Amino acid sequence: MTIFIQPSALAVQTTYIVGAGGTYRPFEYENSNKELEGFDIDLIKAIAHVEGFQVQLVNTPWEGIFATLDNGDRDIIISGITITEKRKQSVDFSLPYFPAEQVIVGQKGTEITSIASLKDKIVGVVNGSTGDIVISTVLGRNNTAIRRFDNTPLLLQELYEEGIDAAVGDVGVVKFYIKMHPGKAFDLVYDNAFEPQYFGIAVEKGNTDLKNKIDAGLKKIIVDGTYHKIYEKWFDSNTPKLPIDIE
Known part of the structure; x- marks a missing residue:
């Protein structure tokens, strides 16, 4: 057959x-x-x-x-x-x-609307990240208002505890953190000044x-x-x- x-x-x-x-x-x-x-x-x-x-x-x-x-x-x-x-x-x-854009993270109800509005704020970033580079350009590399952290979870925990006024980080990493911590409410602020990547x-x-x-x-x-x-x-x-x- x-x-x-x-x-x-x-x-x-x-x-x-x-x-x-x-x-x-x-x-x-x-x-x-x-x-x-x-x-x-x-x-x-x-x-x-x-x-x-x-x-x-x-x-x-x-x-x-x-x-x-x-x-x-x-x-x-x-x-x-x-x-x-x-x-x-x-x-x-x-x-x-x-x-792969950067985003500003504020506490819920934040009045922050742009990078420019960060000039009088205490801003957290991950050390050496793109966010660090951007904020160092805006505020000055040695500005004591910039607080640098080893990773995004530490950065956003500090924001949640109101130790800083705002954070700047990778949107994907930030969104994932928020998804994993639904009890912590943040506002995300986008600014066209961030280079699209x-x-x-x-x-x-x-x-x-x-x-x-x-x-x-x-x-x-x-x-x-x-x-x-x-x-x-x-x-x-x-x-x-x-x-x-x-x-």
């Missing part, structure tokens, strides 16, 4: 090795089982699903993460990577998938086929609502509008 097998049954899905850091909660971090999870992890899995490929996740330290594309150890890296012109010279980026998924320079797959998958999960569900899981229901043309 002759058995006919449909061609699709013979198809083997391509597996791409994905590098992601394990220390940038909530984008990628190791859980108690030493498995990577986070917004970025859910996102790349969703893209892989709609594009019909598999991913093998590998915890990859930030230092040297770009080199793993050059030497072939990784096919994709997704690790809260801000798209910059300098980085575009060595890797190819997907379409932007997350607005976005995270992108990186592939080896010249790997247009893989980049196109990722871009196509990202568009699909935006259209079908998957992106919104992932965003809501980690942050809130205010899904950002990305600078992507959806046909």
Whole structure:
């Protein structure tokens, strides 16, 4: 008896090795089982699903993460990577998938409306962060009104306890903290003076086929609502509008 097998049954899905850091909660971090999870992890899995490929996740330290594309150890890296012109010279980026903007955090009912209104306030930042750089420019690097903290949880706890008047930090990290601490109410204040920045998924320079797959998958999960569900899981229901043309 002759058995006919449909061609699709013979198809083997391509597996791409994905590098992601394990220390940038909530984008990628190791859980108690030493498995990577986070917004970025859910996102790349969703893209892989709609594009019909598999991913093998590998915890990859930030230092040297770009080199793993050059030497072939990784096919994709997704690790809260801000798209910059300098980085575009060595890797190819997907379409932007997350607005990596800074946000001002005030106590509930704050009268703070902009960066300019921070000049007479005690402002907290994470030491060495983008927020630190921005506020140091506005208030002066050695201004004693700037309080520097080791991480965002410490920063926002101090704000909650009214030890500082406002904080400036990465919007994703701030939103995740607020989601995890529903009893602590804050107001978020956006200012166009913050330079717009976005995270992108990186592939080896010249790997247009893989980049196109990722871009196509990202568009699909935006259209079908998957992106919104992932965003809501980690942050809130205010899904950002990305600078992507959806046909």
